[in-house]
Amino acid sequence: MLAGKRILIGIGGGIAVYRVAELVRLLIKAGAEVRCVMTRSACQFVSPLTFEALTGKEVHTELFDLTTERNMGHIQLARWADAVVIAPATANILARLAYGIADDLLTTMMQVNKAPTLLAPAMNSSMWESDATRRNVEALTTRGIRFIGPESGQLACGEEGSGRLSEPENIVSALLPLLTEQTLQDQRWVINAGPTAEAWDAVRLLTNRASGKLGALLASAAAVMGAEVALIAGPGTPDAHPLVKRINVTSADEMLAACIDTAKDANTFIATAAVSDFRFQETHSGKLKRNDTKSMNVELIANPDIVAEVAAMYQRPSHVIAFAAESSNHTGYARSKLEQKGVDAIVANDIGNMGSERAGGWWVTAEREVPIDSESKQAFAEQIIQHIMELES
Ligand SMILES: Cc1cc2nc3c(=O)[nH]c(=O)nc-3n(C[C@H](O)[C@H](O)[C@H](O)COP(=O)(O)O)c2cc1C
Structure with a gap:
């Protein structure tokens, strides 16, 4: 169902970045074409080289990059995608999307994006439960943006609670209905x-x-x-x-x-x-015992x-x-x-x-x-x- 679909992965600066490599691998294995946009914070956790090697494509990180803007800038990137997944969606990304702030490549691209979007948040449970994040999630949900997770369990910081990035397989599953015509709705x-x-x-x-x-x-x-x-x-x-x-x-x-x-x-x-x-x-x-039954x-x-x-x-x-x-x-x-x-x-x-x-x-x-x-x-x-x-x- 993903064969030939163009998926743009926005990668935020959270500790769960390393798990997004598996998500990219699964999507490519399923036949999707994948491009990655990383925030500057994301690049602090994992080098863009990892995603470049996995996708075989340039990883987009800068808004003000002349070469990138000439080849495939923020407008073309957004129009290229059949669907956008942001993983991990940091508290900061949720806030910027909720308020329409466009201060880097990912959030500027999201202002242009009209493709179905799936956000996979991951953060410490206190951040996830904070009033500000609650409000931002509500605002984004009202706009029709879908969420997957976060899941409960052991967090990267060692604490237990809600805030784990959903399993890559579950993110792929949640993406499928967004890319499929809902012909059986209400059945x-x-x-x-x-x-x-x-x-x-x-x-x-x-x-x-x-x-x-x-x-x-x-x-x-x-x-x-x-x-x-x-x-x-x-x-x-x-x-x-x-x-x-x-x-x-x-x-x-x-x-x-x-x-x-x-x-x-x-x-x-x-x-x-x-x-x-x-x-x-x-x-x-x-x-039943066999005994000597022949x-x-x-x-x-x-x-x-x-x-x-x-x-x-x-x-x-x-x-x-x-x-x-x-x-x-x-x-x-x-x-x-x-x-x-x-x-x-x-x-x-x-x-x-x-x-x-x-x-x-x-x-x-x-x-x-x-x-x-x-x-x-x-x-x-x-x-x-x-x-x-x-x-x-
Ligand atoms: C070690 C470390 C781990 C972090 N993990 C997370 C995280 O899992 N989720 C989150 O929302 N922010 C996390 N942050 C904070 C973000 O990196 C910070 O808010 C940053 O501005 C996010 O930038 P971005 O949203 O542009 O990617 C972490 C920061 C550090 C230093």
């Missing part, structure tokens, strides 16, 4: 993901190889596009974007209860979870069909999408499941996708059947969202 999506696990005894489980990766990617992508998203996550499902509300479950019964509860007023429900078809008729609270018959009973139950709800989501993993006749089976489960679309895919990085399949509705070819699960997730958005509401 509520519920997505289930991962395997379920049915307990037999205190240590043994009936489960499957699903990774939950695709469900987590779908949840993240929908949240970044502005939807309010709940992810009903089976064991081992990876973390989704911090905007996603995660509900952990283990068994199919727990997953069903969480899905029914959250899907009540949702617009879209997507069932990516590989729900165990069966569970044990009889379960044991302790660990063979054993165990009775299994069918689990509920979660997506069919959601599709049959009295106030069902407008769009209910199921996934079907098959080893052959993918679209044929998908078509028969459409009616049987009462869903609006099925994403048919091959069982080979399960637990792997591979992706691809078919989007099957009553009217059409479209192949989805993707190089990655991320691209697969984005194409599925596109198809869902094209469904009639």
